[in-house]
Amino acid sequence: MLNSKSGRGPLALVTGGIAALLASACCIGPLVLITLGVSGAWIGNLTALEPYRPIFIGVALVAMFFAWRRIYRPVEECQPGEVCAVPRVRVAYKVIFWVVSVLVLIALLFPYALPLYY
Numbered sequence: 001m002l003n004s005k006s007g008r009g010p011l012a013l014v015t016g017g018i019a020a021l022l023a024s025a026c027c028i029g030p031l032v033l034i035t036l037g038v039s040g041a042w043i044g045n046l047t048a049l050e051p052y053r054p055i056f057i058g059v060a061l062v063a064m065f066f067a068w069r070r071i072y073r074p075v076e077e078c079q080p081g082e083v084c085a086v087p088r089v090r091v092a093y094k095v096i097f098w099v100v101s102v103l104v105l106i107a108l109l110f111p112y113a114l115p116l117y118y
Contacts, residue, residue: 010093012067013100019060020104022052053111060104071097 071084071093078084084093 010067010096012063012070013097016060016063016067016104017100019056019063020107022056057108060108064101064104067097067100 071090073084075085075090083089
C-alpha cells in the first residue's frame, strides 16, 4: 500500500509549473494570440497579471524547491511501501522534475527575451 505522503512531489511540480505559466501569462498570452492571427486593441488588456508576476515567480520557485527536496531525498528515508522506494519511479520523477524546471526557466526568462520578437 502506498503512503499518502508520497504524492507531495508531483503536487509541488504541478504547482511550480502553473505558477510559472501565470508569471509569464502577461507576455506569452498576447504573443501566442498574435501568432495565431488574433488581433485587436483588447489584447493590451491581457497585461492585467503583470503586477502579480513577482508573486507567481516566488510561488514557482518555492514549489520547485519543495519538489526538488522531496524527489532528491536519500532512498534510506523512504519506507518500503512508498513510491520513492521504487527505482523506476524515482528516475521518472527526476526526468519530469528537470523537464518542468526547464519549462519554468523558459517561462521566467521569456519576458526578457520578448523585446527581441517585437
